[in-house]
Amino acid sequence: MSDRNILYLAIGTGACLLAGVVIYKFMKPGFINMNMLGVSKVHKRNNPILGYIYENSVTPREDENLANLRVATLAHPLNRMSTPPEQTQFLGFLASLIGAKKAIDIGVYTGLSALAVALVLPVDGTLIACDITEEFPLIGKPYWEKAGVNNMIDLRINNAVDTLQELIKDDAETFDFIFLDADKRNYSQYVDLSYQLLRKGGLMVIDNVLWSGKVLDASTADEDTISIRNVNIKLRDDTRFNISMLPIADGVTLLTKL
Numbered sequence: 001m002s003d004r005n006i007l008y009l010a011i012g013t014g015a016c017l018l019a020g021v022v023i024y025k026f027m028k029p030g031f032i033n034m035n036m037l038g039v040s041k042v043h044k045r046n047n048p049i050l051g052y053i054y055e056n057s058v059t060p061r062e063d064e065n066l067a068n069l070r071v072a073t074l075a076h077p078l079n080r081m082s083t084p085p086e087q088t089q090f091l092g093f094l095a096s097l098i099g100a101k102k103a104i105d106i107g108v109y110t111g112l113s114a115l116a117v118a119l120v121l122p123v124d125g126t127l128i129a130c131d132i133t134e135e136f137p138l139i140g141k142p143y144w145e146k147a148g149v150n151n152m153i154d155l156r157i158n159n160a161v162d163t164l165q166e167l168i169k170d171d172a173e174t175f176d177f178i179f180l181d182a183d184k185r186n187y188s189q190y191v192d193l194s195y196q197l198l199r200k201g202g203l204m205v206i207d208n209v210l211w212s213g214k215v216l217d218a219s220t221a222d223e224d225t226i227s228i229r230n231v232n233i234k235l236r237d238d239t240r241f242n243i244s245m246l247p248i249a250d251g252v253t254l255l256t257k258l
């Protein structure tokens, strides 16, 4: 065999092996569906268990505008910040379970969690959507409009601490549901302000409480991780709330105001 033929044989064999690996990876159960849903890498699109959850709980029932907004979000460079599908479904489920009428979304980004919650509010419901920049929520607004809930979403562009303080002046103890997913460094403050805004029995959902496992890793000591660790300890001991910490998505803690 000539050197040239050996080279062709080696290239051919390598290409076949590569194609085999790609086909195997992409054909694994769950992969394709999650990819089509627009789920980013951080949402573990190659996790077959999540694929099963999406196929049997999320995808067949998801509002089309929510699914379309996620696909649009995938094109955004910061899409790792977005709430994954099983969690948006869970948020909508919880808000409807308690019959929420007044809700707050702290940290909107492109508006997936805001849309999921607004979709289950009654027609005279309100969702205060807090973000520090208009840039990201403007991506979601057309989808809120198409879903027919834009008139229920009151978008407040400001530091969310200021927005919540402003709300406390006239609307203390009137909110049924609050989702916290903004800057981690202010989590403790958001919890205290939310306590003042929630009605008795109202539900708060705090996102990222496991912070990709960094809360467990003693060698990780950045400001966000420390803040989340501290808020987890604070809530463990906070008798103003009932709590339940769950390993959903990046970890959520559910709090009800006693």
Ligand SMILES: C[S@@+](CC[C@H](N)C(=O)[O-])C[C@H]1O[C@@H](n2cnc3c(N)ncnc32)[C@H](O)[C@@H]1O
Pocket (backbone or CB within 6 Å): 081, 082, 083, 106, 107, 108, 109, 110, 111, 112, 113, 114, 130, 131, 132, 133, 136, 158, 159, 160, 161, 181, 182, 183
């Ligand atoms: C993790 S993302 C929210 C994801 C969103 N809940 C979703 O469903 O995809 C965090 C958002 O918080 C916003 N944010 C960061 N610091 C903030 C602050 N101090 N006040 C209000 N919003 C803030 C960011 O601009 C970003 O849009």
